[in-house]
Amino acid sequence: MEPIEFQARAAAQVARRFTDYAADPLMVNRTTPVPFLQTLVAITGSGKTLMLAEAVARIGEELPLPPVVLWISKGRVVVSQTFENLSSGKYADNLPGFRVMPLLEAAPEHLSSEHEPLLLVATVGKFAIDDASSEERKVYRAQLDLAEESLWELLKKRRTAKGQRRPLIVVYDEGHNLSDLQTDRLLELAPDALIVASATMSLPPRLNNVISRLRSDQGWTDPDFSTTVSSPEVVEAQLVKQRISIDGYITPLEPALDNLLTDMRRAQQAAQNLKLPFRPKAIYVCSTNTVDGVPVSEDLKRPFQERQARPILIWRHLVEVAKVDPAKIAVYCQLKFSKESQKPPEMHLFDGAEKDYSRFIAGDYEHIIFNLGLQEGWDDPAASFAYIDKEMASARQITQVVGRVLRQPGAQHYSDPVMNTAHFHIRTDEKRVFDDILTQIRADLVSEHPSIALVVKDEKTRGKKDSLDPRPARTIPTVAIESSDALEPIGKIVKGMMDFRDGGQNTIGQGSRMQVLQLIGSETDPHYDWVEVDHSNRIMTRHVFRREIQRCYPGGLRRAGGPINLVDIEDPKFDALIEASSPAAEHIRETARKVVEAYIQHSLVFQDDAGHPYSVGPIAVDSNGGETFKKSLHERYSGLNGFELRFARAIDKTQRVWTRNPSGSGYSIPLLHAGKAYFPDFLVWIDKDIVAIDTKGTHLLLEASASKLFEIGGSEGGRRIVLRLVSEGHVEISNGTIHTRKTAGFTVWVWRHGRPQPIFCDTEKEAAEISIRLD
Template identity: 20%
Template sequence: MSAFVRKDYQQRVLESVEKYFVLCHRTGDADSAFYQATKELWQQGQKFNPLPGFATDMPYFCLRVPTGGGKTFLAASSVALANTHLLRSEHSVVLWLVPSDAIREQTLKALRQPDHPYHHALREAGAVTVMDLDEAKAITRATLDTSTVVIVSTVQAFSRESTQGLKVYASSGALMQHFDHLSAAQRDGLLQDDDGTVPFSLANVLRLRRPFLVVDEAHNARTRIRFATFERFNPSGVMELTATPDLEDVPSNVLHSVGAAELKLEQMIKLPVLLEAEPDWQVCLGDAIARRGELQKLADEEHRRGAPYLRPLVLVQAEPRRQGVETLDTARVRQELIDNQRIPPEEIVIATGEERGLEALDREFKLGIADPACPVKFVLTQKALAEGWDCPFAYVLVGLGSQQSGTAVEQLLGRVLRQPDAKARDTAALNQSYAFVRSGDFARVANELRDGLVRGAGFERKDVSQFVAAQRQDQDDLDFGGRGKLVFTPVDVALPEAPKLRTLPKSVQDKLKWDKGSKTLTITGPLTESEAEDVQQAVAGESSRVAIAQAAEASRTTAVEFFRTPAELGERLRVPQLALKLQGELQLFDDPEALDYPWDLSGYDAAPTRDDISALGAASKVAEAGKIDVADDGKLRIGFLPGLQRDLGLSYQPEHWDETRLAAWLCRNLPEPSVTHASKRAFVAAWLRALLARDGFSLARANQLKFTVRGLLQDAIRRLRREAVGNAYQQTLFGEGREDRVITSDAFAFEFNPQAYAPGRDYDGRFGQWDFRKHFYGRVGDFDSKEEFECAVQLDRLAQQGRIRYWVRNLVNKPGCAFFLQKATGRFWPDFVCELNDGSILVVEYKGAQGWTDAQDDRDIGQLWAELSGGRCRFVMVRDRRWPQIEEALA
């Protein structure tokens, strides 16, 4: 397998994880670190919610990633970050908990496979041993001392009200070696049996090693018993991965949230899902077969042009077999395919609890169902593919249940969404998913399918309207949930009798209001034909039923007005970007490292600063005894992170290295591609000699604190590089003759993708209400302050007056989704981007009085971008609600 290249959003997720780990030590507790990390990343600090039953300052966070986003890869990549930046240990124990045996087997296989991206990600942590729970019950001390050990298990293997009968808590002679020569503090922290004895159990081995917990599909593991299970292992931290985190009952600490639009932009998932509802099951199946045939022709054409092999698969969800009842079970569907649809038997496989056809394919073909030699095109199942099976060839989903709905097919939809090889095809039809559902009510199925994408796949509610669309025009006319912003005029109908609304489904009740005084039923949302029939059954009189039918017809025709955003109407928003002329060629300026600047690390004086010595002193105190505080009850308390460092220091004894070996280790663990190895080695050696020359800093102490030393060296090298880059940046962009080196060019214009707007938070009205009519997208990203919201209102008002064509709330830290200007110290993400009536671009940044002074570099680069555009672009930074500045920029 070729080397796996991280997607941009995956790199940003991992940078968030690293930032949180670093801040845990810098601030001293997980609570402050989480607030500060989220504030730096997303401009709005989030409240930290400790896990019930755990220390309130234990590092704990959640990564929210929708279906198809690569949660397992992110978890594997986080292991090295945890070792280096949180645990500060060469080796660790990672307890990787999953919800089922199917996922456990799949995860184990991938993490162990040498050429798999997941294994490569793990190996960033150095020597790694991956094992299942049975293997861990006989784990040796040498294995733990010489490698990072990843134990993959189901949550259920540990989780019970009582630990009695669970082998992980039982004493085992094979584990006795782990309990030799323990300190009193270590023994006091171990679990005991009812009689007070300390068992030689795997659970106690884990407590000694302070495992880092990775909880996959974490929404399945948030019960009181599960939390108590986690606490028994005395973990060093907890990382949750899920598409649907708990945000209400026991809120997860969502550190980073990935949007479905980001996955679409990175070619990770096939969107939109094109839906067709058909009540006749044979027609429904036949339509799916026809679609698969069309996709196969397109795939074959691309293959002849050199594209990778692709055989689109149809996943058919049949009904369960029931005794004495005729059902569309797998046997009957298979017979239909063979007899009436003329599908060869070898192209059909059944995958249920009884018939494991996919496993047979894995044995017969090297690549299983994805092997070019495999003839299978149809997979018949009931629900066995809901987890543990993944094939990028899956394109078409068919739901044949008699009561089929979007909810019923939700569990299989994730199999279809994944993009082949995570790379878009040249043909648009091969970058989409297809669903055929047995139903006579398209609108209901479409809405339930959207609900399923939110509930199960982790999509944002405002994303799904554009990501589920009708395949047929006649059904698109019925799709009120997917046709832009809906403006509805309530429909009143006078009735001689009170309807029995309580007998109706809640989704229908929510669209109705009954006024007992005036005997008027008000329809507050479009009623589908089937919903109208339900309402008619809630009244007895024929005249009432006729009136309801007429009103319902009006509710989905004359009462409905659709408002489409510029993006939905096919408008384009393109913004010229800064470009550099390098060696006669024009290049996008998106990284100051591209500048020509003198940078030789060995030329700098290498010595620890006063702050470095202070940091080492603090770390030394933690390593020796931990940070001790007096709690409210008068008892001494050691902080979580200092206590963790103490425990890990007792479990993982550092080797006694000489100065040369320590310097070599530091160089190896300082990834800095901008400098040569020789200059880095000289700098590190000189810095280390200067440290050891100080009173009180012995080689043994430096060795004990080598992770802290590594961090200080990394900070020093990065600081020196930033200074060199900053000097070159100022000279190139703002020095004499800059017009010959820098230009704002359409050759590198950033285009706002119609389906790639993914704010971390949508504006929820907390600063006030406004009907944004001229925003480029249907969603509006959140604002950092009331003043920013008011600035957006001013832009929308000017747009409605015809002075601005449309505008967009620009996002932060979302490359590919948002426009930025490169600075020497990072990227400047302006608040708003507007297109004016003549096609020129206006960029608006709002700053309050407090932020004005610190924003000088933002003003400088914004004004330079506008100045070098030849009149195509304008920039204004507004302060203190001085809205006339915006109007002046329009003149």
């Protein structure tokens, strides 16, 4: 999977920091390094697994020996999903050359390989125990048919046939679960690096010694320990939803469930209207075997119709009242039944056994009833609705559940805001409890999800609209990139790329700055010393080429392709193995840069009149606020900043039909040179033509004028899309510098004679009129 720009940047930072540290690491003793320590802090849905895989691959490229990577997490669900994704799933291509396997399947020859990097996946339960001699832990027992030593001992040594110790990289996903006991066991392995990833980061006290050494001896400060992913970038990349809607209830569960189902049906209809390949789903989080208001288990011998356990009550309401097909409902918890009173045969119950998760995933259920046991690791972006029962209604538990419904299905924001919203229906005993929860959630959102809007509903506001349909509907021709003319020049560039399959001096790098620990004596009289290794690991030319393309042309247009789609990436020349620091690698990177240049030079942004037009959809609004306009497609708009609001009023007075264009889910225009797209603030219809207007603060004007103002070609039938920029003050741009002639007023930027031209206006009214004037 191609990483998005922020994902590649985070992975590169982790790898670069490790490489710098590994050139001269701190030591506990002669054979035990102080591990490189890095936390990857990123919100749920940002692609932590992809970033970790990219970081591991980059680290492996710089090492003198192929590394052993121990990839661990607490939950079986997380580990099962990770193994599938890394071994043969969506992230397998991000680990070129790696053998990926479960920890307990590793054999001595896997750990001693000099040529193949190894990634072992395991739960911490495989090794994190007080008594390492426990017969229940296979990792500590010798398998005599394979080796005389235990797997754990072999992992400690990880020695090649030449006696060299392979580097060990420990990756802990969902790292907020890292404990002192787990840390002790991991440090026994003398790892070269410990990389910990989580949405909410904290480290156990056992790592204080490591942190102290890095601070005192390496001069590290707090930022050096952490690679943090910007939440706004994650939202902008459309990986997570734009809004969180919270409905609070102090009622029996039935009204809360009914309201959730009503909202869910609305979302499912929207998905059908948009012809999306999925249906929104709902999760129901509750305690398992207790009765409402009673902290003890209920009598399991009671007939099913008389049982009061929350999963049963929810299931019965869905089936008997809401008429949901039982085949669409999964109950994933250790719900107990007696021989006298069995569950109905149509109830799909999963109690978390070894094969239950795979059976559950295969069922593609639309309604999932579970306790917190399924929480970590289960990722289904179609799950957009959550009912949280009062027994679970603590701020901490709710913020944990947020991540389960925050992922955006299809990694794309849609024109109907209901598809870009995470919906929560929370039932509590009293209003004060809900208010306390809401206060904490607000604080968490500000700190962890600053770009995600929060909408709160209760009995007074639940009936008010938080989205408005256009009146009437309007369409706009789509804008795309036409790159067929770039195919031939790109083909010539790739044809001229050198073929390094026969190896040679050019495929060899400058030599590693790192050392490896090597057995010097015999097994009976062992002596270890650090020795220089000449070369780093070899990687496929294809991987070097793709990564450079991605760096030069970021993944904002990943759905539309880009220059990589015009390259025959399966050409055998791309199979050549080279070292990352070799002249061959630099030649490949230079070829990739030329491909990007040719793509930009020979492609154009055009108006696709023959394609399916964009239709203005509903827009999200604050149910308690916003401003009403007369000529806008929607009755009112909210969330406009001061400049936008003043300009919207001025546009409305021109008597032209217009709309506010929502960022991230509205009408977009591709930017050819950057591989991204942008969403103009306003769209105005002038007879057949459409003017797309973007308002920009002066501090953003230089970049905007260079990228967001150009002529769109290809229009037919007299219908054009015209771009405008509006900035505050009378400003000019000369030699790449902004000059302010007057702080008051406005400047309208138009495209004339192949470059941006400013037009000065004294009032919003004049600026709006100039913006929609077509010369």
